[in-house]
């Protein structure tokens with residue numbers, strides 16, 4: 730039986746197989762693959778067709794969320810299926826020996842900012858985006874909108890503070906930045922009070938300019954674009 734979901738034909742079965750869509754979580758893997766120059770094949774998971782519930786896709790991520798990755802040549806030469814963007818980025822950076830410091834203390838700092846993204850940035854910014862863009866506007870969301878606006882601003886302040894005197898979250902550019910920056914970029918699409926307040930966080934603004942200027946970031950954002 731094939732290790733790949735049959736819904737998406739595979740041309741290069743020896744390459745990394747990415748299943749994604751160009752959302753803030755989805756672009757992270759396209760960006761890291763472009764940064765590392767690893768050979769890969771990308772498959773777009775179309776939410777409008779509920780492809781994240783495809784039974785083959787669920788064998789990679791039973792939580793029906795993108796991004797997901799198959800490495801046909803994983804540890805011991807066996808195929809490896811990976812869900813959760815942080816686990817995918819960590820796996821690829823470790824495999825390539827780049828974008829993750831070798832010194833254990835620094836590597837742990839990178840992990841800290843990655844967990845901060847997965848536990849705080851993604852859920853809070855995502856809910857802000859949901860209530861700004863997607864929730865039915867004929868209902869009263871005043872409390873939720875205030876709650877997630879306040880949280881998004883609080884988190885931006887944490888990032889702004891961390892970036893004082895630094896170009897990147899931990900010394901050199903790393904997978905921590907590839908976790909966090911796409912979510913700050915999401916406010917261009919979400920709009921609203923947080924987008925308007927971004928200029929109050931000058932370190933964050935300068936950081937996003939640095940991030941967006943990277944050619945691999947521009948290329949990675951186009952992988953699995955809508």
Ligand SMILES: N[C@@H](CCC(=O)N[C@@H](CS)C(=O)NCC(=O)O)C(=O)O
Nearest residue numbers: 752754781793794795796813814815
């Ligand atoms: N913690 C997960 C979050 C993934 C996630 O929320 N993905 C969204 C798109 S940004 C998704 O697939 N949503 C589809 C659904 O919920 O059905 C990660 O970092 O991979």
